[in-house]
Amino acid sequence: MAESKHILVIGEVEREKLTSTSRELLGGARRLAGQMGGMVNLLLMGPAVSAAQEGIQYGADKVYTAQDAIFSEFNSDACTQLTGEICRKIRPMLCLFGQSDLGRDVAPRLAAKLDAGLCMDCVEIIFDAGSNRLLQTRPVFGGKAMAVMATSGDRLQVNTVRAKSIAPEEPKDERKGEVISVTDGVDASLIKVKLVESKRMETEGVKLEDAKIIVAGGGGLGGPEGFEMIGQLAKLMGGVVGATRVPVDENWVPLSMEIGQTGKIVSPDLYIAIGISGAAQHVTGIVNSKKIVAINKDPDANIFRMADVGLVADYKVAVPILIEKLKAGR
Amino acid sequence: MEIIVCIKPVLDPDMPPAKFSVDSKTNRVIPPEGMPLVINPYDALAVEAALKIKEAKGGKITAVTLAGSFATEILRKAVAMGADEAININDPAFEDSDTFSTAFILAEVVKKIGKYDLVLCGRQAADWDNGVVGSVIAEYLNIPSVIRAKGIVVTNGKLRVERVVANGFEIYEMGLPAVVTLSSEMGQARIPTGWGIINAVKKKIPVWTCSDLGLDPVRVGKTAARNSLVKLYTFSPSRSCEMITGKDDKEAAGKLAEKIMDIKP
Numbered sequence: 001m002a003e004s005k006h007i008l009v010i011g012e013v014e015r016e017k018l019t020s021t022s023r024e025l026l027g028g029a030r031r032l033a034g035q036m037g038g039m040v041n042l043l044l045m046g047p048a049v050s051a052a053q054e055g056i057q058y059g060a061d062k063v064y065t066a067q068d069a070i071f072s073e074f075n076s077d078a079c080t081q082l083t084g085e086i087c088r089k090i091r092p093m094l095c096l097f098g099q100s101d102l103g104r105d106v107a108p109r110l111a112a113k114l115d116a117g118l119c120m121d122c123v124e125i126i127f128d129a130g131s132n133r134l135l136q137t138r139p140v141f142g143g144k145a146m147a148v149m150a151t152s153g154d155r156l157q158v159n160t161v162r163a164k165s166i167a168p169e170e171p172k173d174e175r176k177g178e179v180i181s182v183t184d185g186v187d188a189s190l191i192k193v194k195l196v197e198s199k200r201m202e203t204e205g206v207k208l209e210d211a212k213i214i215v216a217g218g219g220g221l222g223g224p225e226g227f228e229m230i231g232q233l234a235k236l237m238g239g240v241v242g243a244t245r246v247p248v249d250e251n252w253v254p255l256s257m258e259i260g261q262t263g264k265i266v267s268p269d270l271y272i273a274i275g276i277s278g279a280a281q282h283v284t285g286i287v288n289s290k291k292i293v294a295i296n297k298d299p300d301a302n303i304f305r306m307a308d309v310g311l312v313a314d315y316k317v318a319v320p321i322l323i324e325k326l327k328a329g330r
Numbered sequence: 331m332e333i334i335v336c337i338k339p340v341l342d343p344d345m346p347p348a349k350f351s352v353d354s355k356t357n358r359v360i361p362p363e364g365m366p367l368v369i370n371p372y373d374a375l376a377v378e379a380a381l382k383i384k385e386a387k388g389g390k391i392t393a394v395t396l397a398g399s400f401a402t403e404i405l406r407k408a409v410a411m412g413a414d415e416a417i418n419i420n421d422p423a424f425e426d427s428d429t430f431s432t433a434f435i436l437a438e439v440v441k442k443i444g445k446y447d448l449v450l451c452g453r454q455a456a457d458w459d460n461g462v463v464g465s466v467i468a469e470y471l472n473i474p475s476v477i478r479a480k481g482i483v484v485t486n487g488k489l490r491v492e493r494v495v496a497n498g499f500e501i502y503e504m505g506l507p508a509v510v511t512l513s514s515e516m517g518q519a520r521i522p523t524g525w526g527i528i529n530a531v532k533k534k535i536p537v538w539t540c541s542d543l544g545l546d547p548v549r550v551g552k553t554a555a556r557n558s559l560v561k562l563y564t565f566s567p568s569r570s571c572e573m574i575t576g577k578d579d580k581e582a583a584g585k586l587a588e589k590i591m592d593i594k595p
């Protein structure tokens with residue numbers, strides 16, 4: 001299938017802007033295209049596509065816009081069909097998705113349809129010109145190990161890329177590119193699933209993924225009251241509250257607050273982990289934080305291996321003092 | 331309802347990182363002593379989901395595993411939970427199959443079973459964390475799929491699946507048969523009863539081989555793999571941690587507040 005060295009990025013748009021992950025994908029694609037010698041193509045699907053110029057600023061040479069009412073909601077069948085069509089047209093060597101709701105769903109199906117190679121949740125992709133191979137690194141075993149997978153450059157490779165693992169390029173207004181509107185519609189007879197209800201929680205304020213300061217609580221908080229307490233701390237610091245899987249499973253906090261392998265991947269400047277043991281599946285989602293502060297009553301908790309600053313204490317004692325001191329300032 | 335549940339035996343994902351090690355020559359995980367493989371936790375949820383549907387609608391649950399002869403023990407756990415039948419898919423030709431070959435073989439197993447309304451999988455196997463096999467089985471069978479489900483309801487021959495997305499939930503409707511993969515938000519899998527365990531010990535578990543399935547060995551196993559593993563290494567992120575102490579918790583917490591004010595962006 002791969003007869004070119006082109007890269008196809010499957011972009012995602014939120015509130016008429018490229019998502020941060022899409023910008024990261026374009027940055028990674030730009031650098032890889034520099035080594036591989038192909039072009040960076042961006043596909044945007046939506047009822048009306050607005051971010052094409054932004055795509056060019058962030059590194060796309062060509063932007064394919066597929067405007068169809070069917071894309072006003074996510075539909076896996078429609079997206080699989082359309083990405084397949086575009087791949088057949090461009091014949092890229094590499095197709096990149098984010099490890100998002102869309103990527104998790106569509107990338108495996110696309111790879112199955114096109115007999116492509118597939119690596120999910122990559123944190124690094126390298127082109128080895130000598131052997132004409134792509135080398136992709138991905139966390140495995142819940143983050144306890146890393147695997148490097150090779151693909152021969154003759155085969156189309158489909159990858160999903162973990163958020164925050166590659167840097168975007170600075171957007172450039174003067175970058176030139178072509179916008180191509182995709183006219184082949186989606187064959188509605190091939191749509192097998194229908195969305196009947198959507199219950200999305202819109203986050204007010206800063207999103208967890210974009211937060212500079214995160215105060216996160218774990219099973220050690222013991223209940224929703226604990227989250228009220230660390231919520232005060234977060235508010236005082238201008239931060240956002242996150243959680244491990246335990247409080248989510250216990251219904252103390254909503255699912256959208258979960259951080260880790262199966263939750264959000266974060267990279268704040270400051271991550272304060274309170275009552276969190278530091279299991280691999282959680283730690284894998286916070287490794288890129290600049291500074292990690294941990295409060296746990298168990299001196300042997302794994303989180304201390306991973307933190308820059310640690311305090312062994314009961315959070316019920318420590319957090320009110322933190323709140324009081326931070327309020328008073330210096 | 332005829333339900334097929336795909337189960338993968340995995341290293342216990344809750345094992346401490348210190349017990350996890352890799353043979354760097356062979357790029358294989360060294361199985362820690364005294365730690366038997368467990369049912370992939372998401373696959374136990376798939377069994378649970380199947381049992382709930384069976385309780386509501388009646389029917390039969392068949393658990394299938396593609397791993398090795400040892401996997402019979404894992405299948406017995408599914409039977410102990412309440413699965414009616416189990417099949418061990420095992421052949422040397424299947425060794426080192428990638429996710430596509432695995433899905434291809436499992437799709438062929440589903441076809442050979444013949445009667446089915448639902449194929450249930452876990453959202454991902456907690457070893458290689460791919461999250462691929464369910465979707466690809468659906469592609470190979472050309473039937474609808476929904477991944478990361480929290481709940482499944484069957485009404486009037488239609489399937490309603492509530493799935494987990496980054497910021498909430500979505501409900502999808504589709505016809506049968508279909509593939510659904512289960513996520514942890516579905517809740518907890520049941521613990522087998524004593525009667526279930528006794529039943530499982532007696533259960534006859536057939537083995538299906540490559541030739542039973544009529545498959546060309548070239549299409550499966552290592553030769554068919556689309557990506558090759560070139561390196562596997564343990565990853566344990568660590569930083570040097572400055573521990574804050576004081577004459578009591580109060581003083582220490584006060585010092586931590588100072589420290590946080592220093593590093594606060």
Ligand SMILES: Cc1cc2nc3c(=O)[nH]c(=O)nc-3n(C[C@H](O)[C@H](O)[C@H](O)COP(=O)(O)OP(=O)(O)OC[C@H]3O[C@@H](n4cnc5c(N)ncnc54)[C@H](O)[C@@H]3O)c2cc1C
Pocket residue numbers: 142217218219220221243244245246247258259260261262263274275276277278279280281282295296297298301313314315316343344371456
């Ligand atoms: C396949 C798979 C995927 C997973 N994905 C994720 C994921 O994406 N994100 C995630 O977070 N988890 C995930 N998990 C779960 C993960 O393995 C751990 O179970 C979970 O992260 C543990 O959460 P915890 O540390 O908050 O809770 P616990 O393990 O319950 O730890 C609580 C900690 O709080 C401390 N503590 C208790 N009381 C106090 C107190 N009063 N003051 C201070 N400290 C106290 C304890 O010493 C302990 O260290 C996954 C698991 C599997 C198997």
Ligand SMILES: Nc1ncnc2c1ncn2[C@@H]1O[C@H](COP(=O)(O)O)[C@@H](O)[C@H]1O
Pocket residue numbers: 336337338370372373376394395396397429432450451452453454455456458459460461462463464
């Ligand atoms: N070898 C296997 N045998 C049976 N089921 C499997 C196997 N591998 C994967 N599965 C199923 O597919 C799901 C996703 O696996 P994966 O794509 O490998 O992460 C698992 O949760 C299982 O339900």
